[in-house]
Amino acid sequence: MLSIHETDGAARTGVLTLPRGRIRTPAFMPLGTAGSVKAMMPENVAGTGADIILGNTYHLMLRPGAERVARLGGLHKFMNWERPILTDSGGFQVMSLAKLRKLDENGVTFRSHIDGSEHFLSPERAMEIQRLLGSDIQMVLDECPAYPATRADIETSLALTTRWAKRSKAAFSGVACFGIVQGGVFSDLRARSAGELIEIGFDGYAVGGLAVGETQGAMFETLDAVVPVLPRDKPRYLMGVGKPDDIAGAVLRGIDMFDCVIPTRSGRNAQAYTRAGTLNLRNARHAEDAGPLDAQCACPACTRFSRAYLHHVVKANEIIASMLITWHNLTYYQDLMQSLRDAITESRLAAAVAEIARAYARTEPAESP
Secondary structure, X not given: OEEEEEEEOOEEEEEEEEOOEEEEEOEEXXXXXXXXXXXXXXXXXXXXXXXXXXXXXXXHHHOOOHHXXXXXXXXXXXXXXXXXXXXXXXXXXXXXXXXXXXXXXXXXXXXXXXXXXXXXXXXHHHHHHHHHHOOOXXXXXXXXXXXXXXXXXXHHHHHHHHHHHHHHHHHOOOOEEEEEEOOOOOHHXXXXXXXXXXXXXXXXXXXXXXXXXXXXXHHHXXXXXXXXXXXXXXXXXXXXXXXXXXXHHHHXXXXXXXXXXXXXXXXXXXEEEEOOEEEEOOOHHHOOOOOOOOOOOOOHHHHHXXXXXXXHHHHOOOHHHHHHHHHHHHHHHHHHHHHHHHHHHOOOHHHHHHHHHHHOOOOOOOOOO
């Protein structure tokens, strides 16, 4: 399924081949949480260079419902996306919606954040929902503890995650199934989790429970501990990450796949990611700038409009502002991944990662009103 083409230290380029298409790695997956990538048409998402997107089991099970999506031909047809889709299992919501759920050995009982209705999500039901959606890569149901947590709490959670992983794998029916390594920031627990998942046997291995409040240094230290334990011939996915310098540092450590809400959410909040760092288009200094957002970017926001125009439509609350800045951010993220793949091929990744880190040390804050 994964063929590795080039390496540079722990980093590698390759192709993950699935029935619906080939995914160039390292890869970034835009979020299509509820069956859409916000403010984007599917063909334009593909046009940015995205080979795969992510859908969310929890949100889709609530609305419109997995059975309804299945009756309508599956998620690919429903949202008009022909390329691969990875679906997460709902495990993150076990953490993020803690006030609306009850957890036990069997699974999680949720109160819908939409209407308060009660729903039950077990490892088996999570896999069934993903099968009904027609997911190309299904994630096991896991528990993602909130940060910070004690070692004892992490150990208890990790044991439950392993038991749920076994049940998820037994219930799996589809193309590919990934296990999720947990263990907080404890290196030995991460290694234990990886070993237990490898014993079960999965098509790929995700690292979960990071980018939840720990420092970037702690995240990188955790990756340094866990990535060498994972099988070399299987894809490695860092869930929910992240900012460009987070991604670059994780690629340096051998991660192949990423997803994050940042480029789309930031696009709706006037924040643009560029080769020179992050820009806040609400700031008055852009009001008379006739230059492009990023001179090296080929997206419509950069080739057809000025920073001054983008500032104007942001301040006027025009819908086109969210559309254009999101389009730019997703293009930038795919360009970033291509630049990292090129750097690995040319054995200059460390220098490329250092350059990205320098750029993102210059993030532009919002001006005072």
